[in-house]
């Protein structure tokens with residue numbers, strides 16, 4: 001029995017490249033990106049309105065195994081969930097009615113390389129696709145922490161996660177937002193380039209609305225160059 005209260009999207013055509021997927025959103029995050037649009041997930045407890053039990057979501061997925069291609073584990077930050085290996089094992093295993101296991105995509109901020117290392121170590125917990133965010137230059141991550149003692153260990157963690165993902169042999173991508181007001185500049189891009197290496201690195205525009213820091217809602221939507 002896997003116990004967590006999560007938010008759930010039954011069907012998505014855009015969260016898992018090339019697959020129809022369900023999306024499980026975990027509560028809680030160790031970062032506080034001011035532009036984050038998952039305010040409810042990041043700040044409110046697991047019991048908040050709109051959450052359902054993880055077991056209930058898994059039942060829904062079980063019923064729809066014949067139409068789904070995969071399940072996306074997102075957040076918040078899914079690597080904070082202590083039973084993540086057991087959850088992935090369960091999704092990838094054959095279903096109760098003999099239907100084949102589903103592929104798993106993991107969305108992560110990359111700050112917990114030990115969890116990634118554990119998942120990658122066994123075939124039944126290896127995600128089938130990983131998307132890791134590259135937010136700003138690793139040396140600047142201190143500004144994304146709830147309290148700001150410094151980002152030294154985060155810098156090493158991000159480098160390790162990116163290296164693990166690049167070497168994993170698993171389809172993956174790195175993702176960045178083109179942040180407004182010069183928050184993501186050429187120096188950030190330069191500092192993050194070694195983490196992405198030769199892997200796909202996709203940029204998306206920033207769009208204001210429901211930002212964790214309401215001041216960010218005043219910024220204009222950005223373009224992607």
Ligand code: SF4
Nearest residue numbers: 029031032033036076
């Ligand atoms: S954008 Fe992602 S990493 Fe940043 S606070 Fe929101 S959920 Fe956490």
